[in-house]
Amino acid sequence: MTGVPPTTVGSGPLGKRKAKAREDGFDRPRFLRVYSWFVYLYLFIPIAVVVIFSFNSVKSLQSFQGFSLQWYDEFLSDPTLRESLFVSLRIALITMIIATIIGTMLAIGLVRAKTRWSPAANVLMLIPLVTPEIVAGISALLIFSQLGIQLSFWTIVIAHITFSISYVTVVVRGRLASMGDEVEQAAMDLGATRLQAVRLVLVPELWPAIVAAGLLTFALSFDDFVLSFFTTGEDIQPLPVRIWSAIRFGVSPTINAIGTLMMVVSLTAVVAAVLLPRFFGRKESGIKVLTGQEE
Amino acid sequence: MTLDPRLNRRQLLRAGAGGALGLYGLGALNGCTVERPIDKPESTAAIKPEIDGDILIYNWAQYMDPDIKKRFSEKYGVEVNEVNFDNLEAMVTKLRAGGRYDIIWPTPEYAYRLNQEGLLHRFNRDSLNNAKGISSFYDKGWWDPDSELSIPYTYYTTGIAWRNDVVSGMTGSWNDLTNPDGAGKMFILDDFQEAIGEANLINGWDLNTADPNELEISKQTLLDQKEYARGISTNSTANLVNGTAVIHQAWNGDIVNVRNQVDNPEDFSYETCEEGVPVGTDLMCIPITARAPGTALKFIDWVIQPDNAAQNVMWNGYPQPVEGGKEAFASLVKDEPSIDVKLEALGDGGMEYRLDDPDDRALWNQTWTEVKAS
Amino acid sequence: MPGVAGDVSSKGFWSRFLLPGGVWLLLLFVVPICLVLALSFGYTDDLGRAVYSFGLENYQDAFDPLYIPVLLRSIGFAVATAAFCLLLGYPIAYYIARYGGRRKHILIALLVIPFFVNYLVRTYAWVALLADEGLVNSALKDLGLTETGIQFVNTPYAVVGGLVYGYLVFMILPIYASLERMDGSLIEAGKDLFGTPSRVFMHVTLPQTKQGILAGCVLVFLPAVGDFVSAQLLGGPDTYMVGNLIQDQFFAASNWPFGSALTVVMMLFLSIWMLGYLRSAAREARDPVAAGGV
Numbered sequence: 001m002t003g004v005p006p007t008t009v010g011s012g013p014l015g016k017r018k019a020k021a022r023e024d025g026f027d028r029p030r031f032l033r034v035y036s037w038f039v040y041l042y043l044f045i046p047i048a049v050v051v052i053f054s055f056n057s058v059k060s061l062q063s064f065q066g067f068s069l070q071w072y073d074e075f076l077s078d079p080t081l082r083e084s085l086f087v088s089l090r091i092a093l094i095t096m097i098i099a100t101i102i103g104t105m106l107a108i109g110l111v112r113a114k115t116r117w118s119p120a121a122n123v124l125m126l127i128p129l130v131t132p133e134i135v136a137g138i139s140a141l142l143i144f145s146q147l148g149i150q151l152s153f154w155t156i157v158i159a160h161i162t163f164s165i166s167y168v169t170v171v172v173r174g175r176l177a178s179m180g181d182e183v184e185q186a187a188m189d190l191g192a193t194r195l196q197a198v199r200l201v202l203v204p205e206l207w208p209a210i211v212a213a214g215l216l217t218f219a220l221s222f223d224d225f226v227l228s229f230f231t232t233g234e235d236i237q238p239l240p241v242r243i244w245s246a247i248r249f250g251v252s253p254t255i256n257a258i259g260t261l262m263m264v265v266s267l268t269a270v271v272a273a274v275l276l277p278r279f280f281g282r283k284e285s286g287i288k289v290l291t292g293q294e295e
Numbered sequence: 296m297t298l299d300p301r302l303n304r305r306q307l308l309r310a311g312a313g314g315a316l317g318l319y320g321l322g323a324l325n326g327c328t329v330e331r332p333i334d335k336p337e338s339t340a341a342i343k344p345e346i347d348g349d350i351l352i353y354n355w356a357q358y359m360d361p362d363i364k365k366r367f368s369e370k371y372g373v374e375v376n377e378v379n380f381d382n383l384e385a386m387v388t389k390l391r392a393g394g395r396y397d398i399i400w401p402t403p404e405y406a407y408r409l410n411q412e413g414l415l416h417r418f419n420r421d422s423l424n425n426a427k428g429i430s431s432f433y434d435k436g437w438w439d440p441d442s443e444l445s446i447p448y449t450y451y452t453t454g455i456a457w458r459n460d461v462v463s464g465m466t467g468s469w470n471d472l473t474n475p476d477g478a479g480k481m482f483i484l485d486d487f488q489e490a491i492g493e494a495n496l497i498n499g500w501d502l503n504t505a506d507p508n509e510l511e512i513s514k515q516t517l518l519d520q521k522e523y524a525r526g527i528s529t530n531s532t533a534n535l536v537n538g539t540a541v542i543h544q545a546w547n548g549d550i551v552n553v554r555n556q557v558d559n560p561e562d563f564s565y566e567t568c569e570e571g572v573p574v575g576t577d578l579m580c581i582p583i584t585a586r587a588p589g590t591a592l593k594f595i596d597w598v599i600q601p602d603n604a605a606q607n608v609m610w611n612g613y614p615q616p617v618e619g620g621k622e623a624f625a626s627l628v629k630d631e632p633s634i635d636v637k638l639e640a641l642g643d644g645g646m647e648y649r650l651d652d653p654d655d656r657a658l659w660n661q662t663w664t665e666v667k668a669s
Numbered sequence: 670m671p672g673v674a675g676d677v678s679s680k681g682f683w684s685r686f687l688l689p690g691g692v693w694l695l696l697l698f699v700v701p702i703c704l705v706l707a708l709s710f711g712y713t714d715d716l717g718r719a720v721y722s723f724g725l726e727n728y729q730d731a732f733d734p735l736y737i738p739v740l741l742r743s744i745g746f747a748v749a750t751a752a753f754c755l756l757l758g759y760p761i762a763y764y765i766a767r768y769g770g771r772r773k774h775i776l777i778a779l780l781v782i783p784f785f786v787n788y789l790v791r792t793y794a795w796v797a798l799l800a801d802e803g804l805v806n807s808a809l810k811d812l813g814l815t816e817t818g819i820q821f822v823n824t825p826y827a828v829v830g831g832l833v834y835g836y837l838v839f840m841i842l843p844i845y846a847s848l849e850r851m852d853g854s855l856i857e858a859g860k861d862l863f864g865t866p867s868r869v870f871m872h873v874t875l876p877q878t879k880q881g882i883l884a885g886c887v888l889v890f891l892p893a894v895g896d897f898v899s900a901q902l903l904g905g906p907d908t909y910m911v912g913n914l915i916q917d918q919f920f921a922a923s924n925w926p927f928g929s930a931l932t933v934v935m936m937l938f939l940s941i942w943m944l945g946y947l948r949s950a951a952r953e954a955r956d957p958v959a960a961g962g963v
Binding site for chain 1: 690693708787802888896897902939947
């Protein structure tokens with residue numbers, strides 16, 4: 001693996017030393033294992049409820065009466081709900097593409113350029129990560145109203161991109177920071193222009209991180225409620241906004257069917273984020289890239 | 296993270312100076328409104344029910360049987376798309392921000408306000424095939440003196456729903472909300488008018504009072520009720536079905552839904568209260584910015600067609616004041632007459648929410664915010 | 670001139686990469702937030718529209734004794750959320766990092782999966798589970814553990830529980846990353862120095878992962894303060910959070926200027942944590958070891 005400092009991977013994962021560890025107190029694998037199982041249980045019970053009750057044959061969230069696909073049928077036979085699903089997908093796709101391009105460029109600029117604007121740009125990039133979403137939603141609503149821009153599909157997309165750029169930058173920069181610029185320099189010594197060096201050397205090097213960041217962005221945007229809620233307008237609303245309106249009035253197991261379908265979509269994106277980097281000749285999985293282990 | 300460590304005091308100062316400069320620039324905004332006025336079409340001639348494109352309807356969630364939209368689409372070859380709001384004020388906000396919807400569902404007072412702002416289309420009721428089935432109560436209402444702006448969709452009372460297997464001693468008064476059997480399992484509707492209105496009625500004020508002293512006392516009434524409350528929520532159906540609520544301020548249609556969804560419908564009762572029965576109507580109106588007002592009108596006509604009205608009532612549990620809708624609802628509630636709404640009651644015993652003065656609305660909103668925040 | 674990486678022009682070349690993102694964030698993030706600030710001095714006119722102005726009334730209202738408790742409550746909930754997330758997240762991150770072995774990636778993926786079910790749907794599932802006659806209470810009654818059932822929903826605990834469930838992943842990932850980044854030989858050295866594993870943990874592992882803990886706490890705390898979903902769906906009469914208050918001002922009470930003022934006040938409260946996070950990120954970049962506290 002080129003450019004990865006030996007300390008991150010080379011010195012061996014902690015796991016190898018477990019055989020020697022004397023066990024007491026907190027650091028007991030058995031205690032930790034049981035504890036972890038409970039956390040997993042806590043995380044998965046509601047998911048199981050969503051999935052199981054999406055197949056319920058009656059309109060109840062209290063008792064499961066039998067297997068049925070009627071809630072999926074209800075979802076799929078309602079053209080506007082179906083359209084909402086496609087709207088959510090389109091928003092997520094456009095957000096992914098644009099935010100990934102802008103965010104990657106920002107990451108490259110932040111690592112490579114050392115101008116007096118870099119610190120300011122860095123802070124600018126970090127702020128969205130630590131700003132509550134409701135603030136981003138309100139400010140987006142205000143700027144669009146102020147400029148007389150009709151709230152629509154595109155206002156949602158713009159708000160999503162704004163909030164996603166920083167995620168992309170952080171993930172991509174994590175990888176970039178661990179690479180030297182020797183290969184680019186070598187490419188340029190061989191006659192490549194700087195732009196060619198970026199296109200032919202840097203981007204392929206960064207590709208696993210770019211793919212992972214893009215798919216993460218896709219999943220975040222696809223699931224987003226708060227930003228969409230504030231910026232949705234006259235076009236078909238994305239699914240989470242429909243869900244919000246629906247769960248404040250009445251009981252609808254259709255929500256469970258929608259939730260299950262959305263989970264399948266998001267998981268596909270995440271699984272792709274984890275697996276795709278391998279197709280680009282990387283041994284490490286996308287999880288490493290996403291959790292920033294390469295920083 | 297590689298934040299540049301040289302982010303020092305000088306740079307912060309520079310950033311601060313830039314910010315101050317920006318603030319100065321924002322001063323230029325002084326006096327501007329946030330929303331731009333909507334571009335209204337010049338011609339405001341009455342529209343006709345004829346297909347002129349796909350429509351986008353802006354409705355409460357789960358308020359219309361999707362099958363009714365679907366069959367309309369199939370019959371006329373246009374799309375009926377739907378978006379939802381969870382609050383009338385939010386609906387107005389999006390409409391004012393220039394949102395182009397073909398049908399909206401305001402209450403009479405919202406229809407009145409929107410019409411004052413010139414935001415509603417006019418149409419001739421007689422051009423609809425099914426207009427003759429509309430209950431005469433909705434002829435020339437105060438919000439629509441010439442019956443040319445709105446068609447009624449549903450009507451409902453606000454009252455109290457309770458579990459008669461848990462709670463006893465209900466008296467038919469709004470004070471039943473603080474029945475000790477329901478302490479800790481009582482819900483107030485998360486709606487500023489329903490909540491304050493109920494308190495006004497308990498105190499013997501006018502339903503729509505805007506007297507600050509009276510509202511202050513009603514606020515205290517609500518704060519006292521909060522001691523008994525489990526929550527403030529519009530989801531009376533779910534709260535009653537899942538057993539979290541045993542007493543719930545509620546709309547009568549929700550009780551129909553509750554009774555449809557539980558194994559023990561006989562345990563769920565509903566009462567309207569002697570101090571006063573708020574009666575509401577949800578109207579269908581066509582905003583001036585509609586893209587396909589003709590299709591919209593045609594769709595409204597479709598919704599009040601007797602067989603469709605009956606089907607829709609069976610689906611959402613709310614009565615429709617049109618031929619077909621009334622009968623369907625009567626059959627739904629035949630064993631629990633308290634849930635029924637007598638349209639005659641709309642005249643004298645029933646009361647409507649109406650706050651025309653923006654200052655009054657602001658005061659009510661302020662009062663409700665204080666109740667929720669306390 | 671290809672191949673000649675002159676210092677000055679190279680700087681210019683790379684800084685161009687900063688432009689699209691920088692301009693985008695400036696125009697669509699910073700400027701809009703300034704608009705919120707500007708509107709917070711405004712008022713609502715007779716038609717219910719928000720008008721910019723220079724008044725302090727909204728701030729007087731926001732600092733009214735009535736609303737301060739709402740803000741403090743939100744911060745309290747968010748602190749509790751961060752604490753529970755740490756309590757749940759650290760051990761599991763530690764377990765996976767130290768004992769996960771070959772299954773590490775699967776275990777982490779399993780932790781992340783639930784967060785890709787829509788937050789609203791997940792919260793809604795909790796309501797179904799925890800309602801008074803919901804699945805959990807039915808099970809407890811069947812087991813004879815309770816006769817009347819336990820009131821879970823519409824309580825502060827339910828709100829915090831919903832928040833923990835919503836944001837746990839933001840705690841686990843930074844901690845896991847910092848544990849993975851840690852040099853394994855430090856633990857060996859620590860063993861010689863401190864003896865028992867728990868002392869090694871206290872004196873070596875914990876300080877080494879301080880950055881991850883801090884990052885996790887901030888990333889959980891900040892969004893939790895502004896959340897309005899959990900309190901709306903799982904809350905009771907006394908769980909009104911500042912996010913609900915702000916949301917209501919925009920979409921129920923139609924008082925945008927007051928909503929803006931509340932937003933600014935909330936941001937002021939949060940800026941302390943935000944700056945702390947940014948500063949520590951800077952310190953880490955300068956000197957990772959010192960930042961680790963060893």
